[in-house]
Amino acid sequence: MLSRPLILASTSAIRLQLLQAAGLAVTAHASRIDEEAVKAGLESENANPRDIADALAEMKTAKVAARQPEALVLGCDQVLDFKGSVLSKPASLAEARAQLLALRGQTHALLSAAVLYDEGQPIWRHVGQARLTMRGFSDSYLDSYLARNWPEVGSSVGAYKLETEGVRLFDRIDGDYFTILGLPLLPLLSYLSTRGFIPS
Amino acid sequence: MLSRPLILASTSAIRLQLLQAAGLAVTAHASRIDEEAVKAGLESENANPRDIADALAEMKTAKVAARQPEALVLGCDQVLDFKGSVLSKPASLAEARAQLLALRGQTHALLSAAVLYDEGQPIWRHVGQARLTMRGFSDSYLDSYLARNWPEVGSSVGAYKLETEGVRLFDRIDGDYFTILGLPLLPLLSYLSTRGFIPS
Numbered sequence: 585m586l587s588r589p590l591i592l593a594s595t596s597a598i599r600l601q602l603l604q605a606a607g608l609a610v611t612a613h614a615s616r617i618d619e620e621a622v623k624a625g626l627e628s629e630n631a632n633p634r635d636i637a638d639a640l641a642e643m644k645t646a647k648v649a650a651r652q653p654e655a656l657v658l659g660c661d662q663v664l665d666f667k668g669s670v671l672s673k674p675a676s677l678a679e680a681r682a683q684l685l686a687l688r689g690q691t692h693a694l695l696s697a698a699v700l701y702d703e704g705q706p707i708w709r710h711v712g713q714a715r716l717t718m719r720g721f722s723d724s725y726l727d728s729y730l731a732r733n734w735p736e737v738g739s740s741v742g743a744y745k746l747e748t749e750g751v752r753l754f755d756r757i758d759g760d761y762f763t764i765l766g767l768p769l770l771p772l773l774s775y776l777s778t779r780g781f782i783p784s
Numbered sequence: 785m786l787s788r789p790l791i792l793a794s795t796s797a798i799r800l801q802l803l804q805a806a807g808l809a810v811t812a813h814a815s816r817i818d819e820e821a822v823k824a825g826l827e828s829e830n831a832n833p834r835d836i837a838d839a840l841a842e843m844k845t846a847k848v849a850a851r852q853p854e855a856l857v858l859g860c861d862q863v864l865d866f867k868g869s870v871l872s873k874p875a876s877l878a879e880a881r882a883q884l885l886a887l888r889g890q891t892h893a894l895l896s897a898a899v900l901y902d903e904g905q906p907i908w909r910h911v912g913q914a915r916l917t918m919r920g921f922s923d924s925y926l927d928s929y930l931a932r933n934w935p936e937v938g939s940s941v942g943a944y945k946l947e948t949e950g951v952r953l954f955d956r957i958d959g960d961y962f963t964i965l966g967l968p969l970l971p972l973l974s975y976l977s978t979r980g981f982i983p984s
Binding site: 607721722724728748754755756757760762764769773774782784 | 961
């Protein structure tokens with residue numbers, strides 16, 4: 585259906601699955617960027633969370649696009665924005681607990697950035713936002729949640745996965761599902777069809 | 785984790801999966817309501833889509849609750865509200881095409897109703913709403929979409945599944961994912977924890 589080969593500059597299983605489910609023929613190539621190092625560097629320069637997400641998506645895309653100049657290359661990144669700061673993946677149980685205590689009763693945002701390259705040049709970019717509000721869960725619920733879900737949630741910033749018990753931490757979720765999963769799919773599809781890369 | 789057995793008055797695989805993913809112990813019992821007949825009856829009395837969704841959820845719940853008076857029973861229903869009318873599942877390819885032509889370039893709502901019974905009496909109810917806007921796709925795209933997706937989409941009102949190519953019909957989706965899948969999960973979890981059925 586795509587008029588050009590599409591490469592996802594990531595080995596994220598869920599992003600690949602979303603693109604394939606939408607009917608796009610896509611292959612995945614790892615970009616092998618040291619994300620945490622880049623993120624730390626950008627934060628030390630006071631970059632805002634939106635710019636960090638966009639810069640990380642851009643770096644992944646550019647790196648793969650340089651190796652595959654004939655293809656459309658899509659790179660994505662998601663960051664958790666809590667009051668203007670970016671949260672990292674919790675490295676320990678204590679850090680996971682501290683993140684959840686900070687987020688409890690508060691609203692944070694998930695920012696999902698996507699960048700598209702064609703012939704080695706950027707042609708489109710987008711940052712989608714979802715807003716999530718945690719409920720005021722009790723300390724005892726938090727401890728039992730961590731007993732059941734650590735270390736699995738160590739791979740997620742904010743120490744939760746919405747597709748498992750993590751949903752029970754929340755009062756409210758605003759924003760589309762694709763953005764929450766880390767790929768602003770609707771704006772991407774809209775761009776691809778407007779530009780004639782897929783039938784409109 | 786639940787203080788009482790929870791029964792889902794439905795054999796919907798996705799609703800069962802959402803409840804189990806959230807960590808709730810739940811079993812499913814079919815309610816065996818003739819939904820299309822009930823829907824047609826309510827429509828002939830000019831019931832609005834919100835009341836139809838609530839009434840269908842209530843009927844399923846009440847029927848199972850009468851057989852299981854000691855349990856918490858949850859019943860759900862989802863209707864597609866297009867300009868105040870409820871759409872049914874398309875019975876033929878021609879009907880699927882007509883539904884998509886009507887929805888093209890327009891906004892419709894998915895209403896997800898849930899009703900909870902305890903000891904044979906209703907104790908909680910909620911109708912969640914998501915709003916979806918279809919893009920102005922071409923007739924030729926529509927025909928190729930149906931060639932690829934009929935008859936699979938015949939089981940869906942509106943002739944689309946968002947988890948497959950159906951997402952390409954849309955410009956915009958507002959509302960949480962759980963409501964779109966047919967279960968207003970966050971309000972349900974909030975009620976269960978407020979009432980002490982699950983730890984808060």
